[in-house]
Amino acid sequence: MSDETNGAPGRFAIGISFGNTSSSIARINPEGKPEVIANEEGDRQIPSVLSYIDGEEYHGTQAKAQLVRNSKNTVAYFRDYLGKDFKSIDATPCHNSAHPQPHESTVAFSIVDSTNEAPSTVTVSEIATRHLRRLKQSASDYLGKEVNAAVITVPTDFSDAQREALIASANAAGLEVLQLIHEPVAAALAYDARPEATVTDKLVVVADLGGTRSDAAVLACRGGMYSILATAHDYELGGSSLDKIIIDHFAKEFIKKHKTDPREDARGLAKLKLEGEASRKTLSLGTNASLSIESLADGIDFGSTVNRTRFELLSGKVFAQFTGLIEQVIQKAGLDVLDIDEVIFSGGASHTPKIAQLARNIFSEKTNILAPSTFASAINPSELAPRGAAIQASLIQEFDKEDIEQSIHPMVTATPHLKNAIGVEITSGEAIEFKPLLNAETALPARRLAQYSAPKDGGDVLIRVCEGVREIKVTKPEPKPKEEKPEDDSDFDSDEDEEEETREIVWKTEKPIAELAVKGVKAGSKVELMVHVNTDLGLQITAREVGGQNAVRGAI
């Protein structure tokens, strides 16, 4: 909690999400909830753009507006250039703003940022510093207190050089970087830190659909701790791919009427981009969006509307790329869509209702799709990363620097994870069923407690602790639909499709670990089992009747 009275001397931390397209700042408010801070223009998603006119610096939305009239002195989409050399960057997003140039071992922009006419060479690190300084200023102004530390979110594929460059830029802006955390983990934390959320073991896919790039990650969430199982990236997919569809749609309409292509004129294209993006965002909320641009090309004004159905029709291919990215990351993790318990949509493009609806069709009914159009109490996807960062910032801001460094050291983070699930075999009549207690990919040491109901008439109970693996069972539809076999209706029943084949998760016992007998269990009571796994794979198992005194213990 960001307690104002104590903490490390004079440290006041916020969470920052620093994106190519936009950035956000967040803090923990006095009620203990994360809250995204608006800048002085009232924006919570602050465009990561800087622009200079007559030596004056413009930032955020004001700077973005300069992309039309003052594109040469406007710097945008620079986050991914940090800590990289010129050869390894993709300069396409900067086509309509100041172009990146090679400069020594890094990337720089040539812009007129002072009152004299000669352009100066500003490195991308310096640009990032200026951007972060403005973010820091906005937060300080809002909070009435000097902000001097931050937790910043970064993509999972950020290299060490990029991390170092970002930390150096932040330090130069007067911000102590407490920690760099990964964007998908920040998003998961933002959801799990809600008071109504409970800590459960689950597999989560975080789809971070940004402006110019999209990332997906599979996280194993076990006992509130996260491990990344797989990541996938698409550097050409994002909100701008959807903007392009809108732009092309309107441009064609314009050509039909006036016989000139507004996209051929740099200024016309910049105007279309700005307004097209606004229309696309409107379509995420409403079913109709209008666009009107003064003097789009050849001095002709243009006004038109587009509805959501048409937009969705035109965007089919791009939507498929988004869902393809999600399917790809699950495959990369060696998992099936049935394994996924939660899909978190994060990033600006996640506001698009159709994308979440398409994801809904991919996953089973049990899977929670956390996006505004599919989940009533979903958190604003644009705010997930900054909220997660703010939560983490409040957790560690009172630690000493040394403590933080020690805690995030690989010695601590490298941990053995269970390969197979551990569970209990339950026999009822003929059927033998495996119920997982500790799931695969659980970080060790770990312990779990569960209660199982004893047979109806009580007596002696045998508990078989086993290792299990999950398999996907495909049931082909039979010509004449019969009733499902009794062993099929486990808890893991997937949706029962009418004509399609049904796929479901079944657990197979891989090998037994231990057997325990709890004797003289009363009728109708329950047996409690605790399994503790050490880092060296040793187990301590305890079983007892609920409310009973005698426990059966054993170690392996």
Place this chain on the structure above:
Amino acid sequence: PALSEGWSAEKDFKAVGTLSGATQRNLEPVGPHFLAHARRKRHQRTFSEDERI
């Protein structure tokens, strides 16, 4: 749990196997539960020792 007949073992516990290995992975150093884990690991405490403090 299942009924058993003619089953016996010392102190009602019988070990029949071991776990089949683990994979080394990196935890994400984020969130309250990780911080608790890091605290335990740095001070070499167990769960129950940690709870007592």
